Amino acid sequence: MLFLTLFLANIKMLYRNRQAIFWALFFPLIFVVVFGLFRLDEPSPVKMALVDQAQDLLSARLVQSLGKVEFLKLNTTFNEEEARRKLVDGDIAYILVIPSGLAQRVSSGHSTNLTFIYDEKRIQNNQLVQGVLEQFLGEMNMAVQGSSPLLTLDSRGISARRIGYFDFLMPGFVGMGVMTFAIISMASQLALYRQQRILKRIKATPLSVRTFFLAQVGAWLVLSLVQAAVILAAGMLLFGARVYGNIVWMFPLVILANLAFLNLGFIVGSLARTVEAANGLANVVSLPMMFFSGVFFPTDNLPSVLREIVRLLPLTPLLKALRGVLLDAQPPWHYPGELGLLTLWVVATSVVAVWSFRFE
Amino acid sequence: MAYVIQVEGLTKRFSALVAVDNVSFQVQEGEVFGILGPNGAGKTTILECIEGLQEPTAGRALVRGIDPRQEPHRAKENMGVQLQASAYFDYLTLTEVLELFGRFYHRHPDPRQLLALVGLEDKAKSTVSRLSGGQKQRFTLAATLVNDPQVVFLDEPTMGLDPQARRHLWETIQEMHQESRTVVLTTHYMEEAQALCHRVAIMDQGRIAALDTPTNLIRHLPVPYRVRLVASTTLPLGEMEGLQGVTAVEHSRNGEYLLSSVNAGHTLPALLALLNGRGAIAEHLEVFTATLEDVFLSLTGKELRA
Ligand SMILES: Nc1ncnc2c1ncn2[C@@H]1O[C@H](COP(=O)(O)OP(=O)(O)OP(=O)(O)O)[C@@H](O)[C@H]1O
Ligand SMILES: [Mg+2]
Numbered sequence: 138m139l140f141l142t143l144f145l146a147n148i149k150m151l152y153r154n155r156q157a158i159f160w161a162l163f164f165p166l167i168f169v170v171v172f173g174l175f176r177l178d179e180p181s182p183v184k185m186a187l188v189d190q191a192q193d194l195l196s197a198r199l200v201q202s203l204g205k206v207e208f209l210k211l212n213t214t215f216n217e218e219e220a221r222r223k224l225v226d227g228d229i230a231y232i233l234v235i236p237s238g239l240a241q242r243v244s245s246g247h248s249t250n251l252t253f254i255y256d257e258k259r260i261q262n263n264q265l266v267q268g269v270l271e272q273f274l275g276e277m278n279m280a281v282q283g284s285s286p287l288l289t290l291d292s293r294g295i296s297a298r299r300i301g302y303f304d305f306l307m308p309g310f311v312g313m314g315v316m317t318f319a320i321i322s323m324a325s326q327l328a329l330y331r332q333q334r335i336l337k338r339i340k341a342t343p344l345s346v347r348t349f350f351l352a353q354v355g356a357w358l359v360l361s362l363v364q365a366a367v368i369l370a371a372g373m374l375l376f377g378a379r380v381y382g383n384i385v386w387m388f389p390l391v392i393l394a395n396l397a398f399l400n401l402g403f404i405v406g407s408l409a410r411t412v413e414a415a416n417g418l419a420n421v422v423s424l425p426m427m428f429f430s431g432v433f434f435p436t437d438n439l440p441s442v443l444r445e446i447v448r449l450l451p452l453t454p455l456l457k458a459l460r461g462v463l464l465d466a467q468p469p470w471h472y473p474g475e476l477g478l479l480t481l482w483v484v485a486t487s488v489v490a491v492w493s494f495r496f497e
Numbered sequence: 498m499a500y501v502i503q504v505e506g507l508t509k510r511f512s513a514l515v516a517v518d519n520v521s522f523q524v525q526e527g528e529v530f531g532i533l534g535p536n537g538a539g540k541t542t543i544l545e546c547i548e549g550l551q552e553p554t555a556g557r558a559l560v561r562g563i564d565p566r567q568e569p570h571r572a573k574e575n576m577g578v579q580l581q582a583s584a585y586f587d588y589l590t591l592t593e594v595l596e597l598f599g600r601f602y603h604r605h606p607d608p609r610q611l612l613a614l615v616g617l618e619d620k621a622k623s624t625v626s627r628l629s630g631g632q633k634q635r636f637t638l639a640a641t642l643v644n645d646p647q648v649v650f651l652d653e654p655t656m657g658l659d660p661q662a663r664r665h666l667w668e669t670i671q672e673m674h675q676e677s678r679t680v681v682l683t684t685h686y687m688e689e690a691q692a693l694c695h696r697v698a699i700m701d702q703g704r705i706a707a708l709d710t711p712t713n714l715i716r717h718l719p720v721p722y723r724v725r726l727v728a729s730t731t732l733p734l735g736e737m738e739g740l741q742g743v744t745a746v747e748h749s750r751n752g753e754y755l756l757s758s759v760n761a762g763h764t765l766p767a768l769l770a771l772l773n774g775r776g777a778i779a780e781h782l783e784v785f786t787a788t789l790e791d792v793f794l795s796l797t798g799k800e801l802r803a
Pocket of ligand 1: 511514515516534535536537538539540541542543581
């Protein structure tokens with residue numbers, strides 16, 4: 138069968154094209170590795186200097202208990218001046234000063250102030266650390282007074298699934314990898330075929346260009362499935378990315394969206410005069426999607442006008458559905474809006490692709 | 498009817514520019530037909546209209562009586578096409594390309610046979626991207642034969658090749674002729690048209706300026722002969738210009754005389770008599786006929802490769 142022959146020839150060409158393989162696999166894998174290594178979702182420890190001027194039993198107990206707070210990295214010293222200098226230099230973030238004679242004052246019933254010194258510029262962490270310290274001192278107060286709390290908070294998280302930032306990123310990288318490769322390589326490939334007159338050469342044979350391109354699209358869809366599988370597997374196996382849903386659902390979603398991406402690449406390749414222009418224009422189309430469609434951050438954080446625009450781009454519904462399927466363990470039909478939008482994109486871009494096509 | 502190709506009143510306009518201007522000609526079965534002309538003369542446009550790759554603005558072109566616009570499949574099935582400066586898939590081997598293209602047709606000869614024809618058997622397993630420029634050009638010639646066509650169109654098949662590679666390609670084209678294929682080729686090179694073609698159409702600015710066999714084209718030149726002479730003494734130019742048949746004499750700086758003549762048979766004895774009378778010896782004497790280059794010059798007043 139002619140289609141099959143052409144399809145296999147396209148697979149062969151893709152496989153032998155090192156540059157295509159690089160952009161299809163290594164480019165997205167770089168993101169997986171970088172974000173996998175830096176683990177932005179686990180808070181980095183906060184360095185705090187403890188200036189213990191009391192050096193008594195109670196202060197020792199304080200220091201020991203504070204040491205158990207997970208994200209505080211303590212650094213005990215006597216010299217407040219030195220600690221302040223370090224804070225200004227940025228070597229440490231906080232200073233807690235325990236005044237001298239602490240045990241004595243407490244046992245004689247005097248209330249005592251511990252001094253908390255912070256850098257005003259670290260807005261985000263300051264409240265967190267202050268809150269933790271206040272809670273900690275409250276517990277210490279009760280322990281010292283020997284009373285038990287009357288009201289306590291029993292915290293129970295509803296979500297049974299732990300979804301960290303890296304887990305959130307992984308479906309994003311799958312969508313990003315498929316999208317950038319499809320648009321950029323399809324655009325430059327088409328421009329190259331036209332520039333090298335391969336299209337015209339095909340036109341001189343009885344083969345219809347439709348069959349020619351359908352076979353190519355078929356081969357590239359297969360590649361996109363390999364891409365999705367390799368990217369996700371790298372995240373899971375190398376960096377322990379968590380996936381809760383049925384991974385198989387990822388594939389039909391990728392195929393549906395990739396039809397739209399390949400069409401977009403095809404249109405760009407038709408509009409551009411040269412291979413270089415096609416490449417540039419394809420970047421112009423794919424980069425904004427890569428940054429705004431929620432690969433790295435949820436689109437909810439965007440200003441409302443921009444969010445409404447971004448919602449309509451083809452990568453956005455793909456990522457929403459992919460995250461739903463992979464992280465929330467939903468079946469794809471749980472996202473009819475997203476599927477509908479993607480289908481609309483496929484139909485619209487198909488029409489424009491056919492309309493914009495030219496042999497030379 | 499022995500016409501394989503019939504071109505009737507073919508015209509192609511690109512907005513204001515008339516690339517092909519009301520051109521008509523016929524090509525006979527088994528003929529090697531050349532279209533010769535400078536850049537932009539309209540050679541490629543004519544070929545592509547016949548191949549069905551471009552729509553003529555007016556007129557038509559038939560290949561074996563088939564109009565490629567009406568029956569594209571039937572027309573293409575029997576045509577071998579080499580486009581000017583076209584390429585093939587970089588990441589397929591030569592055999593793979595030939596096999597793939599062969600699949601587009603009913604008839605497809607063995608790729609090995611095609612590669613042997615252009616001397617690329619040993620490259621059968623290397624990819625197109627690894628071929629040198631000349632090898633690529635030879636390969637495109639093999640690729641025009643994937644459907645064992647009766648009619649072959651070659652658009653500047655030897656462009657950019659060194660003389661030796663060009664001769665090699667000429668042999669291949671002659672083999673195509675011996676396999677009784679009809680060949681239509683375009684070229685910038687006069688000697689190529691002279692060596693390969695039975696008939697040549699000389700084109701300039703979208704029109705056919707002359708169409709005949711190379712010999713006839715030259716014979717009908719107003720001044721078909723040149724005589725080159727290096728003599729032992731200086732000769733009077735005026736006397737030479739008066740010799741029988743001579744139309745012009747040039748004396749170049751290196752002492753060489755170049756005579757244009759309408760009849761070498763009359764001019765030569767007269768010239769020798771003149772030398773004798775002056776006691777001069779001809780150190781170098783050469784008579785040659787004009788080339789298609791001269792035909793082009795006399796038809797258009799332009800150098801072909803200006
Ligand atoms: N697609 C096009 N659009 C506009 N003008 C064109 C187009 N194709 C060809 N032309 C013009 O038509 C004229 C004839 O072009 P054509 O390619 O047939 O010349 P040619 O004889 O093959 O030249 P060359 O020897 O350089 O290949 C040229 O002036 C060219 O600029
Ligand atoms: Mg040309």
